[in-house]
Amino acid sequence: MNDAITAEGLVKRYGEVTALDGLSFSVQQGTVLALLGPNGAGKTTTVRVLTTLLRPDDGRATVAGHDVVRDARRLRAKIGLSGQYAAVDEHLTGAENLEMVGRLYHLGAKRSRERARELLERFDLADAADRPVKGYSGGMRRRIDLAGALVADPPVLFLDEPTTGLDPRARAALWDTISELVAGGSTLLLTTQYMEEADQLADRILVVDHGRAIARGTADDLKDQVGGNRIELTVADAADLDTARETLAWVAVGAIRTVPESLQLTVPVSEGAEALHRVLGGLADAGVRVRDAGLRRPTLDDVYLTLTGHRTPGADPHQAEEAAR
Structure with missing residues (x-):
């Protein structure tokens, strides 16, 4: 072509x-x-x-x-x-x-x-x-x-x-x-x-x-450049966020993203279901109650954050780019 x-x-x-x-x-x-x-x-x-x-x-x-x-x-x-x-x-x-x-x-x-x-x-x-x-x-x-x-x-x-x-x-x-x-x-x-x-x-x-x-x-x-999978989980109590981050650090292969407002954590991992099983076991041993958990592939949002160091700006649909200034 x-x-x-x-x-x-x-x-x-x-x-x-x-x-x-x-x-x-x-x-x-x-x-x-x-x-x-x-x-x-x-x-x-x-x-x-x-x-x-x-x-x-x-x-x-x-x-x-x-x-x-x-x-x-x-x-x-x-x-x-x-x-x-x-x-x-x-x-x-x-x-x-x-x-x-x-x-x-x-x-x-x-x-x-x-x-x-x-x-x-x-x-x-x-x-x-x-x-x-x-x-x-x-x-x-x-x-x-x-x-x-x-x-x-x-x-x-x-x-x-x-x-x-x-x-x-x-x-x-x-x-x-x-x-x-x-x-x-x-x-x-x-x-x-x-x-x-x-x-x-x-x-x-x-x-x-x-x-x-x-x-x-x-x-x-x-x-694929970002690689691996992502574990997404929501803890039941805001007081458990720091403990959860410390517990998850050993399995993470990149930066752990935390959204305190929604009590969510996103953990990049190199493995799939086995990593999720170990993570849930580790959190239970640490006394962290998990409301929801799942495993997914990286999204373009993950790619964008990894490559540019910025969160995607599209969260505000009225925000227009200013002519590359």
Whole structure:
């Protein structure tokens, strides 16, 4: 398969701050790459460079066969972009917003109207086509924004945290739409702060921190890098947390995570059921009462914490990344 996106040694600085520090990666045609990283990692800066909104200070990149600097004008006709916030005119109707985008892409008045109606049907917005966007819900705004990115039927799409702020139902609906686009042959670069989103949608994942790639591969590849299993347990009494940590230290192969508010502990172990059996026996001998216990594989959340040293920021769906600052 050919690469739809390539980045080689991208560097971007904002004064004394280096947002991208030699970032390199590629995305095959017809696949999804999820770009993960803590706030300030360089995710949005990467999207802006690849969509010609920023010029890199060093390195080079191509999208759909066009250099993002030398061929910027021709490239813009081959890409679609949906940013962190819906880029729509609240005073125009849904149909008028999409028709305006079509005219900007030089599709002509007739084709712009046809394309707008096609996309309104596709995104289940036909009933709201003639209503001003200011009356749309958050999920409807995200859908009309994504529809706008598809007006010119671009082969490459960039979605910068497309589901931030959506409720679970709207997020699941948008995931279905994204999956349909990929099934139709589109190439997507997706930035997200939701681990489940990356696990669900991405063919490959790139973890970035301080403008550098620190891990890459499929979700399973990254989970294998962390290795082992995780014992999750909940103690019955907050006074037992310290005793539980001391008791579990001998079996842990990494840092033990404690959530005092929920009385939970997560223990990375190299073995499976045998380790769980020994842990429960040790806690019983220490007089620690366990309310719940289980064994699971690492999640992308575990990967993220291990690789970056940060908890996943997606716990606050309204928190937007600040342009890699």
